Amino acid sequence: MKRAIVTSRLALRMPSELATEQDVAIAQDLLDTLAAHANECVGLAANMVGIRKRVIAIDDNGAHVAMLNPEIIEKSGAYQTEEGCLSLPGRRATTRYQQIVVRWQDLGMAWHEQRFTGWTAQIIQHEVDHCNGILI
Numbered sequence: 001m002k003r004a005i006v007t008s009r010l011a012l013r014m015p016s017e018l019a020t021e022q023d024v025a026i027a028q029d030l031l032d033t034l035a036a037h038a039n040e041c042v043g044l045a046a047n048m049v050g051i052r053k054r055v056i057a058i059d060d061n062g063a064h065v066a067m068l069n070p071e072i073i074e075k076s077g078a079y080q081t082e083e084g085c086l087s088l089p090g091r092r093a094t095t096r097y098q099q100i101v102v103r104w105q106d107l108g109m110a111w112h113e114q115r116f117t118g119w120t121a122q123i124i125q126h127e128v129d130h131c132n133g134i135l136i
């Protein structure tokens with residue numbers, strides 16, 4: 001189910017809580033909402049649709065992937081860039097990392113650990129920041 005996008009900075013600055021099996025439906029809603037905004041958006045975090053749980057949906061080279069409890073456990077290759085956000089007007093400068101290693105749970109709650117680089121890595125970093133209440 002597509003959900004409405006939250007734009008309140010106050011709400012978006014609250015860190016999200018760990019996701020459980022009961023939050024798998026939220027992950028599906030995030031995938032639906034990401035698909036609905038695919039022309040303007042490459043990633044979403046659950047708090048952007050009003051659910052304060054650690055769930056994100058991202059575009060990985062054209063494939064939409066949902067991640068529960070994503071955690072960046074390694075990062076290297078810092079660079080400066082500019083990003084926009086569906087919840088915020090305009091674009092802002094931020095520091096990202098070229099390579100990251102992410103641990104997360106899939107929709108069946110199985111754990112994964114994978115290295116991501118470049119654009120996909122940047123999207124994941126932006127959405128994990130949302131889980132921590134950090135805005136660009």
Ligand SMILES: [Zn+2]
Binds near residue numbers: 084085086087126130
């Ligand atoms: Zn954002």
